[in-house]
Amino acid sequence: MTKFRENNHLVGYLFTAPFIIGFLIFTMFPMLASLYYSFTDYNLFEAPNWVGFDNYKTMFTGDDQYWKSVSVTFTYVVASVPLRLAFALAVAMLLNKAIGGIGLYRSAYYLPSLIGGSVAVSIMWTQVFGDKGLLNSFLNLFGAHATTSWIGSPGTAIWTLVALSVWQFGSSMLIFLAGLKSIPASLHEAANVDGAGAVRRFFKITLPILSPIILFNLIMQTISAFMTFTPAYVISRGEGGPLDSTLLYSLYLYKRAFQFTQMGYASAMAWVMLLTVGIIALILFQTSKYWVHYESKGES
Amino acid sequence: MLTTSPAQTRLKANPRKRWKPILFHLVVGLLALVMIYPILWMISSSLKPNGEIFSQAYNLIPSRIAWENYRSGWAGFAGNTFTTFFKNSLIIVVVSTIGAVASSAVVAYGFARIPFAGKGFWFACMMMTMMLPHDVTMIPQYVMFSKIGWLSSFKPVIVPQFFAVPFFVFLIMQFIRTIPHDLDEAAKMDGCSKYGIFFRIVLPLIVPSIVTAAIFSFYWRWDDFINPLLYLNNPKLYPVSLALKMFLDGDSVNNWGGMFAMATLSLVPIFLIFFVFQRYIVEGISTSGLK
Numbered sequence: 001m002t003k004f005r006e007n008n009h010l011v012g013y014l015f016t017a018p019f020i021i022g023f024l025i026f027t028m029f030p031m032l033a034s035l036y037y038s039f040t041d042y043n044l045f046e047a048p049n050w051v052g053f054d055n056y057k058t059m060f061t062g063d064d065q066y067w068k069s070v071s072v073t074f075t076y077v078v079a080s081v082p083l084r085l086a087f088a089l090a091v092a093m094l095l096n097k098a099i100g101g102i103g104l105y106r107s108a109y110y111l112p113s114l115i116g117g118s119v120a121v122s123i124m125w126t127q128v129f130g131d132k133g134l135l136n137s138f139l140n141l142f143g144a145h146a147t148t149s150w151i152g153s154p155g156t157a158i159w160t161l162v163a164l165s166v167w168q169f170g171s172s173m174l175i176f177l178a179g180l181k182s183i184p185a186s187l188h189e190a191a192n193v194d195g196a197g198a199v200r201r202f203f204k205i206t207l208p209i210l211s212p213i214i215l216f217n218l219i220m221q222t223i224s225a226f227m228t229f230t231p232a233y234v235i236s237r238g239e240g241g242p243l244d245s246t247l248l249y250s251l252y253l254y255k256r257a258f259q260f261t262q263m264g265y266a267s268a269m270a271w272v273m274l275l276t277v278g279i280i281a282l283i284l285f286q287t288s289k290y291w292v293h294y295e296s297k298g299e300s
Numbered sequence: 301m302l303t304t305s306p307a308q309t310r311l312k313a314n315p316r317k318r319w320k321p322i323l324f325h326l327v328v329g330l331l332a333l334v335m336i337y338p339i340l341w342m343i344s345s346s347l348k349p350n351g352e353i354f355s356q357a358y359n360l361i362p363s364r365i366a367w368e369n370y371r372s373g374w375a376g377f378a379g380n381t382f383t384t385f386f387k388n389s390l391i392i393v394v395v396s397t398i399g400a401v402a403s404s405a406v407v408a409y410g411f412a413r414i415p416f417a418g419k420g421f422w423f424a425c426m427m428m429t430m431m432l433p434h435d436v437t438m439i440p441q442y443v444m445f446s447k448i449g450w451l452s453s454f455k456p457v458i459v460p461q462f463f464a465v466p467f468f469v470f471l472i473m474q475f476i477r478t479i480p481h482d483l484d485e486a487a488k489m490d491g492c493s494k495y496g497i498f499f500r501i502v503l504p505l506i507v508p509s510i511v512t513a514a515i516f517s518f519y520w521r522w523d524d525f526i527n528p529l530l531y532l533n534n535p536k537l538y539p540v541s542l543a544l545k546m547f548l549d550g551d552s553v554n555n556w557g558g559m560f561a562m563a564t565l566s567l568v569p570i571f572l573i574f575f576v577f578q579r580y581i582v583e584g585i586s587t588s589g590l591k
Binding site: 009010013014015016018019023025027029031033035037091094097099101107109111119120123124125127133134137138141169174177178220223226227229230233234237250251258263267268277281 | 321327328332334338343345357369405410417425429431432434438439440460462463464495513522525529530542545548549559560567572581
């Protein structure tokens with residue numbers, strides 16, 4: 001008995017068992033199953049038939065809607081992630097000051113992120129950008145006779161989703177704020193004495209020190225942007241319209257799987273997404289050698 | 301005339317300094333107002349009479365306070381009121397959170413403090429899971445839950461939470477690392493087993509990180525939309541997030557006031573927790589990049 005209690009291997013596995021069991025059941029097994037389904041015509045009701053690379057072939061060569069969803073998703077990711085990080089950093093630098101009321105401002109900027117994932121906010125957003133919504137009401141106040149629905153027009157609908165995502169820069173801002181606070185004031189003072197202006201100090205001191213945080217944010221936010229589902233579903237009432245202009249990848253995958261019960265096809269879509277996200281993360285990591293500075297290297 | 305106070309000289313020497321704070325408050329304050337305006341607008345719309353919401357949308361002040369929106373919204377759909385939806389949400393969120401936090405704390409201790417064969421491998425698996433898109437596991441999980449007859453029950457939404465949430469494990473581990481090893485050693489000398497060390501020494505010390513994980517778990521489960529959408533096909537089982545969507549479906553499409561009222565109410569628990577636990581939330585985000 002004492003031996004059992006002191007054996008680190010056993011005790012270690014006992015403590016980590018919840019994760020290991022959960023990982024095998026809810027991650028490992030589903031991943032393998034999904035890979036298998038992706039090569040079948042599984043439709044939930046009949047036994048799956050092996051169809052080889054047919055799903056992948058259809059996806060890449062015979063499905064215009066698929067490419068539409070890819071292009072909508074790339075537009076969304078490429079526009080929203082950098083904008084969101086840029087806003088987060090800019091506002092964090094503004095708020096990195098000891099001025100009265102700073103706590104209140106910090107809360108105000110963080111508020112949208114706090115409630116960002118909720119259905120309530122997506123619902124509110126459909127009304128803000130609707131034909132008689134908040135935005136048009138303001139535009140009309142200034143004499144523009146705006147009557148178009150931003151959410152109902154194919155040309156602008158995806159940008160309302162980008163706007164929603166950028167609006168929620170608060171959590172990245174808090175991470176940047178923590179990073180900015182860790183920069184010793186003496187560094188800036190020394191650079192100031194040497195005659196470096198604000199712009200130079202930003203590029204030579206602030207950015208390099210924040211670069212590991214920027215990399216972390218960039219990767220995590222890119223992954224989560226690729227997976228965006230709820231706002232697109234709510235705003236387009238599950239359709240991805242108008243004219244598929246808000247058909248984000250996750251939404252299209254959901255439609256294929258649960259509206260058309262094409263589990264095989266949707267699984268193939270999921271694997272292409274996994275590979276794409278993996279490759280993008282890898283590229284970001286690889287290029288980070290050139291722009292991320294780690295203090296442990298002893299530079300500067 | 302020659303004697304000017306130091307304060308005056310400073311002002312004269314650099315008049316720009318005086319305006320800087322004012323300009324700062326003007327710019328930052330205005331931007332903050334733009335940020336929270338949509339939220340204020342939603343709350344004010346929930347109190348406007350139905351005909352008024354879109355007639356002058358920018359206006360935040362209702363001509364009269366229309367409490368009836370809250371009554372008509374609460375009435376819900378086809379006999380299922382928001383009493384049911386809020387109760388469902390609470391059950392799901394509370395049970396999930398207890399499961400997620402308890403299992404994550406145990407696993408975090410295992411990874412942080414016990415050397416065992418294969419630890420590196422399993423830890424790598426955990427970090428990988430953290431970045432894995434949900435879409436990849438969603439379909440087989442759905443098939444699995446449907447085969448064991450768990451559809452239209454809370455089980456698929458709640459049970460997986462009892463098997464540790466990687467983000468929380470990571471968060472709690474970071475915290476355990478700040479506890480000196482000497483403490484464990486001392487307890488071991490006194491004859492404490494690993495279990496004793498965990499329950500009597502580590503657990504009380506990691507309470508702040510557990511609170512942080514619990515808050516985030518609450519938020520994520522409260523906002524969760526896709527899992528209920530997949531698994532809870534019966535309106536009797538809908539949580540608030542899914543119920544809100546029904547305002548956009550079919551017949552109920554014109555009860556704007558009721559919709560805004562319930563959307564506003566759905567945010568109340570989130571705000572309450574934020575105002576009570578602000579410190580934990582800000583620290584949790586700053587140290588681990590959660591959310």
